[in-house]
Amino acid sequence: MMKKIYLSLIALLTAIGFTSCQQDDLDANTGYLRIDVETNTYVNTKIAEDYNPKQIALQIVDSKGEVVESTDDWETLEGKQFRLPAGIYTVKASSNGFDGSESGFEIPYYAGSEQVTVETGKEVTANITCTLANVKVTVNYDQSFIDAFQSATATVTSALEGVNPLSFNMGDDLKPAYFPVADLTATISVINHAGQSFSQDAPIKGVKARKHYILNFKVAETGNIGGVNVSVDGTETIYTFTFDVSTEVSTKLGVEGANAWSRVAYLEGSILSSKEELDPASMYFEYKEASSEEWQTATATFENEKFTTKITNLTPSTEYNYRLAYSKEGKEYASDIATFTTETEIALPNGDMDDWYQSGKTWYPVSENDYNISGSFWDSSNPGTTTGAGALVNKNPTQGNSDIVHTPGGKSAELKSQYASAFGIGKFAAASLYTGKFNSLVGTNGAKIDFGQEFASRPTALHGWFRYTNGKIDYRGGNTPEGVAEIGTDDLCSIYMALAKAPHQLDNTKTSTFFDFENDPNIIAYGQLPDAEAVSTNNEWKEFTVTMTYKDLTPQTQYYLIIVCSSSKYGDYFTGSTGSTMYIDDLELIYGEPATK
Template sequence: MVKVLMCLVVCLLSACIQNDLPYPTVKLYITGMTVEGQVGSALISNDDRKVTLELGETVNPRKVKVQTLELTEGGSASIGPDSIIDLSSPLSVTLSLYQDYVWTIEATQTIERAFTVTGQVGQAYFYPESHEASVNIPREKGLKNIEVTDLKLGPEGSVINGEEGLPVLQWENKGAFATAKVQVKYSDFIDEEWTLYVNLSDVNVGVNSVDAWTNVAWINGFGRDGEDNGCEYKKEGDTDWIRVDASELTHSGGNFKARLIHLQANTTYVCRAYSGEEYGAETTFTTGDEATIPNMSFDEWHQEGKVICPWKEGDTSWWDTGNWGSTTLSANDNITQPTSDVWSGAAAGSQAAILGSKFVGIGSIGKFAAGNLFLGEYRATDGTNGILGMGREFSARPTKLKGHFKYTVSTIKYTDEAHKALMDKPDTCIVWIALGDWSEPVEIRTNPKNSKYFDKNDPNVIAYGEMNCAETVSAYKDFEIDLDYRSTSRVPKYLLIVCSASKYGDYFTGGEGSTMWIDDFSFEYDYDE
């Protein structure tokens, strides 16, 4: 009986010990992914646990081969390299270690399409979901002799009605329009019937839309294909029209885009399109403000405890630095500070910013930290890593960021695994600017376990530009960064500006002693001639 009781006690104790040792919580992340036929880099959202991939137009989205899948160390996934996955709809993938985390993999795919006919008005419209395409022609041209000059409805290499070139089409006249059916096939995954429409139009020239910025506007218009198409503009109330020079026009079939420069801010203008001798209806538009942001002169600073901050005490912060992280390792290690060493045109008594890269810590315990200054806020320190919220709300569209800088370059002596090839090479300073339509600031994490970095190819990016320098510049030098806009119609929600004495500082890569001075930033809103 005693032996039985002892056995029961031992079993109960074993059960208690097992239940009292919970598994550690290790959050799992996908840190990288590539597939065959991918265009650009994967867009990874740690917050949404989602990876978005852009597929080339010839890729079968139902049979996508995974090339690489990088995860948090120790984790496993329900798919892996060489897996064939179906991305025709979002795919759920489970990451496992001590707990399971469900991620979503989704794909986007753009197919370039074309449908043109002789004498058309403007460009064709495509409706992929219903497999329809339409184009307009002048009413007086009629529907008797429709001549198709280009037709591409599927991926490169697809065939239409069994023919690789232009097929012979059978048009059905329905009074105000004509239709034709075509069969589009590509490989083993596209077999679609499309309906083509040619419509008679009473409007042969006009303005589709106006993208009005501050000193610049973009007119999107249409006219008869093959005619002299363009536009004119004037201030509201003026008599004389100004014709946009041919150098400021781009054409695509019957459509055109005109760039108007040297406009006045907060001013109403009138524009009209022309096609040959014919003019379209007048359209009005109003330009925007020459917006700026606080402390672009870097004159305002204060100190909170041991942290030096780039804004006036009591004011709302716009800029921030990595000082919040560097001073956790050493109280005196503010890697970004104010300086009275300003550029020659600065006002008396003004200040600039000095960004110094260095190893921060005590003895061998610490980490390389790049001197930096950025729009946004330093949110938290994760161990010895930073979590940043980059960007401030901003809806204007500058064309340039201008400023003054100088730089002392050092040799790179600190790298992470991915940047070992840079060891013993000159460091590089950088200033970059981006505008985008994110719904919130862009979160940056430098912890390798759940890293998240800014990607200039992020589809939310509307405009981007950067300046790099890998040599010592001993006296202040002017710089200009031209913003490359990917769309003239999308309106920004956030502005990001980042300055760093070590370009790859986010990856703890750079040279001790690399130092960058920056002063008096400004925006420009016009284009040169």
């Protein structure tokens, strides 16, 4: 017998005209709304501890969309009258405490609504039927199937992103599952009594609410998906899928999702099932641009039951197809075709350092238009000496320079270390240029800075030009580590780059201010200009490339690009030389094959 829940909500409007106050109500164009509830329940289901689908929440909503009355349990309104102005109202009812957006066992979700017009002096009734608003799935294993396999799991996956798949293991107490309304895929994975395993997928299309999908698994001589039987009882439509699963294992290959960069991709695949021994040396990958007809091959490396390969020389922002394939002695197999799209090679904003804009007293390396729209991708130490208490100093250690440039006709970034003071209070200020945002001053002790700007691609190196004149260190902060940057030694400049999972917050009032690239779990990749190259360039432009080393090649949901340049490497400790000046020009990001540890 079909199981369902049927809830009838009767909204009864009664015009009562026997007393003077009731007559006043009629004159004021008002009436009464009474909620009477009737239920006919045909469901006998064990409900999860924190959720009772048979507790129906109710809302009365006017024509403006405003809720005039609500309750978490409609029984609290039973027999109660509400005086309402004449008009159109919608009565909404649904299971309380759940909106049907998640998957789970034994969590049906019921909903319904009805519109009612309240007229002065008239009676109106709204009948609401709450029906199943998510999708019910049950799984059955035929006895012949149970006898044929030592284990089996049916996994049902929703096409909606973020909805958890649910598994039905043969031998377990199989409970009904519920999914939000979307297409489904059923995957049956079995291991026979010889220890061989395989799986097959079956899409379930056109999924709608109030549908009950029963998945029956039985043994057949060949592996196929049988027909669909449909029966209708007036409330639910039942679809019965019969899966005929062969006890003889077939050979099937599969691939995982690709780790695609802009010019390189890492592929992975495996043997899902095999009726024979396959030679790993005869396994390979095939790939091609999605628009191309011709496949290219890549050698597969076999390790830990997985086949992997790296394909290079790809085109950025391009869709590719790929598959795992096998060929030996006339036997050929291939996985289903999968797809990936290479990353876009995003250019570094204002990498040529030609754009500069002054806001108040502070110079920023950005055009006026970009500054007004989205702010500056770059920032510097300038806010520390031009805003707040620093406004008394009114110096911009970092600013544009049109005289000393690598590319004629443009500008470079000039970073000049200096001692900044006002009213007898001063600090050594190393000029800096970085992707991120100057956060705030911390009294006269230092500043808080957020390093990193959100970035959608994974570069592998930073290329550019710098020109550096260094002086002897004449200021040394009290928190400078022992044994480095002693008074009278040559100052060093600094250029480093990192890719992080989140912005890096620096507070240089603390003792430890430098990045711990190696041990910081937030850092995905990093690279820096060696000290041997961070010295005077004798008034010449010097080309440089900072290559990042990736600690983890796994794709992340977000990336933050960190680039920092400083005319005094230990400026975060208020240490350096007032004779040091650095120029930066023509910065660009390099994309290619990532270097790893």
